[in-house]
Amino acid sequence: xxxxxxxxxxxxxxxxxxxxxxxxxxxxxxxxxxxxxxxxxxxxxxxxxxxxxxxxxxxxxxxxxxxxxxxxxxxxxxxxxxxxxxxxxxxxxxxxxxxxxxxxxxxxxxxxxxxxxxxxxxxxxxxxxxxxxxxxxxxxxxxxxxxxxxxxxxxxxxxxxxxxxxxxxxxxxxxxxxxxxxxxxxxxxxxxxxxxxxxxxxxxxxxxxxxxxxxxxxx
Ligand code: SAH
Numbered sequence: 001x002x003x004x005x006x007x008x009x010x011x012x013x014x015x016x017x018x019x020x021x022x023x024x025x026x027x028x029x030x031x032x033x034x035x036x037x038x039x040x041x042x043x044x045x046x047x048x049x050x051x052x053x054x055x056x057x058x059x060x061x062x063x064x065x066x067x068x069x070x071x072x073x074x075x076x077x078x079x080x081x082x083x084x085x086x087x088x089x090x091x092x093x094x095x096x097x098x099x100x101x102x103x104x105x106x107x108x109x110x111x112x113x114x115x116x117x118x119x120x121x122x123x124x125x126x127x128x129x130x131x132x133x134x135x136x137x138x139x140x141x142x143x144x145x146x147x148x149x150x151x152x153x154x155x156x157x158x159x160x161x162x163x164x165x166x167x168x169x170x171x172x173x174x175x176x177x178x179x180x181x182x183x184x185x186x187x188x189x190x191x192x193x194x195x196x197x198x199x200x201x202x203x204x205x206x207x208x209x210x211x212x213x214x215x216x217x218x219x
Contacts, residue, residue, distance in 0.1 A: 006195060016034075017034065018172035020034065023069050024097045025164075030072055030103070041066075041123055043057055043093070043218065053123075056207075059092060059116070063179070066096060071099055074153060078176050079151075081103075084105055085151075087143055087151070087165075088100060088155065089109075091117060097109045098123070098132075107132065108146050109135070110138075111135075112137065142167075149169060150173050152173070152174075152176075155183075155208065156209055156211035157179070157210050169190075171203075184207055186202045186204075187203040187206045
C-alpha cells in the first residue's frame with residue numbers, strides 16, 4: 001500500500017481527477033481546468049500537503065476552501081461558455097474564481113473579508129488571471145452596477161431564495177447556490193426561462209459556511 005504523501009504531485013492530481021469523474025464531474029473542459037490549477041497555491045501552508053485531497057480545508061478568517069468535487073460540480077452545473085460574464089459571491093481563497101476565470105470571459109467576485117480579498121488578489125496576479133474583477137463588500141446585494149450577468153455562483157449558504165441575485169441574472173441565465181439555514185444545505189440551480197421565471201433543480205446536499213450580511217470587522 002502506498003501512502004498518499006509518497007505519491008508524486010502528478011499522481012495525486014491524476015487521482016483527484018479520477019475521483020471527481022467517478023462522482024459525476026464529467027465535463028472535459030472543467031476537469032482540464034481543475035487539472036491545470038495549482039490548488040496548493042490557494043491552500044494555507046499548514047494544509048498544503050493535503051491540497052490535492054478531495055476535501056474542503058480551512059483558510060484564514062474561519063472560512064474554507066471548497067472541496068474540489070464541489071468546485072467541479074458547481075462549475076459544471078453553471079454551463080459556462082467563453083462569452084459568459086459571471087458573478088461569484090464569496091471569493092474566499094480565490095480557487096473557485098480561478099477555475100471560473102479560465103472558462104468564462106469575465107468573472108466579478110465579491111468577498112466580505114478584506115484579508116481574504118487581498119490574498120486572493122495576489123494569487124490572481126501571480127497566475128496572471130487578468131479577467132477577474134474583485135470587490136470587497138456584501139455579496140448578498142450582488143453587484144448592481146455590473147448587472148445583468150449570464151451566470152451567478154454563490155459559494156456561501158444563502159438562508160433562502162437569493163432574490164436580489166436572481167434579479168441580476170439575464171433572462172436565460174443560470175444561478176447555482178447552496179440554499180438552507182442548517183449545517184447541511186441543498187445545492188440548487190435556477191435556470192431562467194427567458195420570460196422572468198425560473199426552472200429550479202435540487203442537485204445534491206452540501207455543507208457551506210453561511211452567507212452573512214454586511215462586511216466583516218477585522219482587527
Ligand atoms: N469559493 C471559495 C469558498 C470560500 S468559503 C473557495 O473555494 O475558497 C465562502 C466565502 O464566502 C467566505 O470567504 C466568506 O467570507 C464569504 N462570504 C460569506 N458571506 C458573504 C457575503 N455576504 N458577501 C461576500 N462574501 C461572503
